[in-house]
Structure formats: C-alpha cells, structure tokens
Amino acid sequence: VRDSEGLRDPTEAGHVTVQAETFAVEAVVEPDPRETPLDFGTVLVNSSSTRTFDIVNCGRFTIRYKLSVRRALRDFISVDHPSEEIPKGEKRTITVSCTPTKLVEVPPERDGLLLQLFDTISKESVEHKIPPIRVGVYALYNSFQVTPPRGVNFGPVEKGEKQSRTFSFRNVGIFPFEWCLFDYADPPTFGEDGRPTQPTANLRAGPFFMNKASGKLEPDQEEEVEVVFEASGDQDYDSKIAIWVDGVQGDDSGTSSFPGTSAYLLTGQSCIPGINTTELQTIFEEQFFARTLEDAVSIVGRPDVRVFCEADRIFSFGPVLAAGGRGGPNSV
CATH class of the missing domain: 2.60.40.10 (Immunoglobulins)
Structure with missing residues (x-):
C-alpha cells in the first residue's frame, strides 16, 4: 500500500486473487x-x-x-x-x-x-x-392405366336391345388411391381438397349405365367396370365421362375445369332393322356399277363385263358360253 502521490515507499504489501473459468459449448x-x-x-x-x-x-x-x-x-x-x-x-x-x-x-x-x-x-x-x-x-404422382385406353364402342345395336362391354383400370403406381367416375354433363361438387364430395356407387350417362363408379385401388390392383348400352330410337349416341384419380399429375386439354380427371368416351349406334332397297351403290358395293350397259362397255372397253345398270335396273353378266349353263341378263 502506498500513498496516492507515490512519495513514500510501500508500508504494507497487498495480494489480489484473480480467478477465471473456461467452458465449452457442447x-x-x-x-x-x-x-x-x-x-x-x-x-x-x-x-x-x-x-x-x-x-x-x-x-x-x-x-x-x-x-x-x-x-x-x-x-x-x-x-x-x-x-x-x-x-x-x-x-x-x-x-x-x-x-x-x-x-x-x-x-x-x-x-x-x-x-x-x-x-x-x-x-x-x-x-x-x-x-x-x-x-x-x-x-x-399416382399413376394408372385404362384398358381400352380411349373409350368403349358398342357399334350398331338393334333398337330395344341391350349390350354390355367392360373396361378396366389398374393402379400402376406405388401408393393407394381413391377413384370415381362422373358424367361431364352432370359433374359432382368438389371440396377444397380437390376431391368429389359425394361419389356415387354407380353411374348413368345418357343410354350408358356403369355398375361401379367409385372405390379405392391398392398398388397393382385392377378394377373392372361393366357398361350397359340400352339402344333407343334410330340414332348415334356418345357420352364423355371422367375418370377422377386422387394424386395424379395435371389433366388433359379437355378437362381443365376438373383437375385430376381423364376423359373417357362411350359410343354406340341404335338401329332399326330393315332391308336397304334404295342405296344401290351400297347394295352392289362389290360389283361394277354404271348408269347403263352402254356406259359400262364404254368405260371398260369390252362387252364381257359384269355390271349393274342403274337406269335399266339390270345386273348383266355379259356374254357367256352356252356350255357354261348360265348367262344372259338377269333382272333385279
């Protein structure tokens, strides 16, 4: 200890203890x-x-x-x-x-x-x-495969008759997903999560009836849907239905209003039975057809031509040898 001016020597020695602690962030x-x-x-x-x-x-x-x-x-x-x-x-x-x-x-x-x-x-x-x-x-994304891929065509069906066809779709992804079918002409209500709020068990789209319209598919599982076409009248029918699958990538150009859907076309022709007696070119589609026999000979360049003459309403076999047993003109 010394005075503040430092005029005198220290009269007493003092000791100050200094301590420190180290630590690590562990x-x-x-x-x-x-x-x-x-x-x-x-x-x-x-x-x-x-x-x-x-x-x-x-x-x-x-x-x-x-x-x-x-x-x-x-x-x-x-x-x-x-x-x-x-x-x-x-x-x-x-x-x-x-x-x-x-x-x-x-x-x-x-x-x-x-x-x-x-x-x-x-x-x-x-x-x-x-x-x-x-x-x-x-x-x-989820992925699936439809067979046949574009749609189902029933072809001509007699009026009043019913015919059935099937199509199937398979889960070819690795996640399970929910699916449903609906008619684009009468779509369901979709929730905020992008899912149909009330999927139906079956579906009718025009003259087409499907026995299944919703469900769930596990990976590699396949679902088969039966479609029944009820022929009515004398006309062609087509209905575009939607296949909605949860979690698929985007949508095609025709279904932009309904994300997650793919269009599928159902077509059929309802016919009334009858015999065609007026469309002669259709009746004789595999034979030569001309207005008159003279026109046919002129076109072909020889008389031995088998032709139906529209004006004369005659099917001509042309010249035939008598030994052939058949020949001469035949009326229709």
Whole structure:
C-alpha cells in the first residue's frame, strides 16, 4: 500500500486473487447425422411427411441453436422450430416436414440442414464438430392405366336391345388411391381438397349405365367396370365421362375445369332393322356399277363385263358360253 502521490515507499504489501473459468459449448445431434440421414423416402406429390431428430445440450450452460435449410430445398422442406435456446442437460426435438408440390429427386447423400450453435453469454457463434444434416426425398404422382385406353364402342345395336362391354383400370403406381367416375354433363361438387364430395356407387350417362363408379385401388390392383348400352330410337349416341384419380399429375386439354380427371368416351349406334332397297351403290358395293350397259362397255372397253345398270335396273353378266349353263341378263 502506498500513498496516492507515490512519495513514500510501500508500508504494507497487498495480494489480489484473480480467478477465471473456461467452458465449452457442447452439443450432439441424435441420431448421429454422420451415420443416419434425414431420409423421407418416397412421398406422394402434394402430401406431407415428417421426420424428427434431437439436439442435446451436453454442456454446463444454456446454448442457442439455429437451423438453416439449403436453398434448393426451401420450397418443400420446413423446420418447426428453426431457432431456440436449450438449457444445460436438456434436449429439443426438431420436426422437419416435407411437402413437395412437384416431382422431386434428392438423394440422401446431399447436405440439407446446417446447424449453428451460439453461446448465450457472449452471443457469439461457436465452432462445433456436428456435420450438416443430410436430407433425402423422392416425390412421385399416382399413376394408372385404362384398358381400352380411349373409350368403349358398342357399334350398331338393334333398337330395344341391350349390350354390355367392360373396361378396366389398374393402379400402376406405388401408393393407394381413391377413384370415381362422373358424367361431364352432370359433374359432382368438389371440396377444397380437390376431391368429389359425394361419389356415387354407380353411374348413368345418357343410354350408358356403369355398375361401379367409385372405390379405392391398392398398388397393382385392377378394377373392372361393366357398361350397359340400352339402344333407343334410330340414332348415334356418345357420352364423355371422367375418370377422377386422387394424386395424379395435371389433366388433359379437355378437362381443365376438373383437375385430376381423364376423359373417357362411350359410343354406340341404335338401329332399326330393315332391308336397304334404295342405296344401290351400297347394295352392289362389290360389283361394277354404271348408269347403263352402254356406259359400262364404254368405260371398260369390252362387252364381257359384269355390271349393274342403274337406269335399266339390270345386273348383266355379259356374254357367256352356252356350255357354261348360265348367262344372259338377269333382272333385279
């Protein structure tokens, strides 16, 4: 101890004790990202899947963490708590959601989440040995196959008769899906989720009746639908129905008002039985046809021509040898 002016020598020596403590920010991620990536596997487009991991504070003081998603993944990867404090000895369970809106292919070998740790006393970022967390995901649409692919044609059916045909569609994807049929002329109401609100068990579209109109298909499962055509009158019929499948990619040009649907055409011809006696070219479609016999000979350039003469209403076999047993003109 000395006077403030320093005029005299110290009369008594004093001792000051200085103490300091060092500490390290210690944290681990469970499971270890070196061994286990955050793999979402295969996900249906427009659906959501979640995975979790833990951040454990192994140190003596409270720490703060911050998680950042790689730029290329930010459209479909989100973290529920990207930044929080963790008291000593505690852990935080982090939930990561994957909601793809298009086809995505991210192999699990690529970095996805970056972890930063902060000292809550100095507020400074500290170095750590935790590597970036790898993220993997494959996003796909549902897919199906219809047989026959474009529609069902019944051809001519006699008035008052019924004929049945079948078509089938198969789930050729890896996810189960719901399906339904409806008539474009009388569509159902769709909910906010894009699904028909009240699918029906069967369907009638004009003169066509289908015994099944909704259901669910597991992967590689096939559904067969019977279509009955009831012929009525003397006319052609066609009805365009929609096949709606949940989770398929886009829609075709003719169904833009109903996403997730594919058009399917049903056609049939109702006929009244009768004998055609007026359309002579149709009756003699496999024979030579001319207005008169003279015209036929002039066209062919020889008399031995077999021809139907429209003006004379005669089918001529032309000159035939008497030994042939048949010949001469024959009336129709």
